[in-house]
Amino acid sequence: MFLPHLYTPEGFRLTGRRYAGPQDTIHLGPDRKRTITVCNLFSNQNKRIDEIARLLDADRQTVILALIQEGLILDAKSSIDQIQKNLTKPGECAESRLGLKFRACRYRQ
Numbered sequence: 077m078f079l080p081h082l083y084t085p086e087g088f089r090l091t092g093r094r095y096a097g098p099q100d101t102i103h104l105g106p107d108r109k110r111t112i113t114v115c116n117l118f119s120n121q122n123k124r125i126d127e128i129a130r131l132l133d134a135d136r137q138t139v140i141l142a143l144i145q146e147g148l149i150l151d152a153k154s155s156i157d158q159i160q161k162n163l164t165k166p167g168e169c170a171e172s173r174l175g176l177k178f179r180a181c182r183y184r185q
Contacts, residue, residue: 084124084125084149085124086124086125086126088125088140088143088149088150088152089149089150089152090148090149090150091147091148091149091150093119093147093148094119094120095115095116095118095119095120095146095148097112097115097116098112110132110134110138110142111142111145111146113132114128114132114134114138114139114142114143115142115143115146115148117131117132118139118143118148119148125139125140125143
């Protein structure tokens with residue numbers, strides 16, 4: 077069953093974590109500060125991925141990668157791979173269980 081509150085408008089699965097960044101960011105590098113900003117805007121300010129990318133003049137891939145690395149959204153590829161590993165019938169595709177439109181199936185020999 078699809079539960080919309082568990083997904084972002086872009087279709088990424090939320091982990092349900094709230095982000096509490098470090099208190100002192102003065103000694104952090106610019107990449108780490110950007111990751112903290114992305115996560116804060118997403119988790120605490122409820123901004124969408126596209127909004128964050130526009131606000132920070134970054135591409136969506138950078139924003140998505142930061143959110144995955146900090147555990148705020150799940151990586152779709154690793155979720156599919158995990159389901160694929162747990163399948164009991166040889167040759168059954170992950171998308172048949174998830175109702176996905178893309179091809180993420182690796183048949184077992």
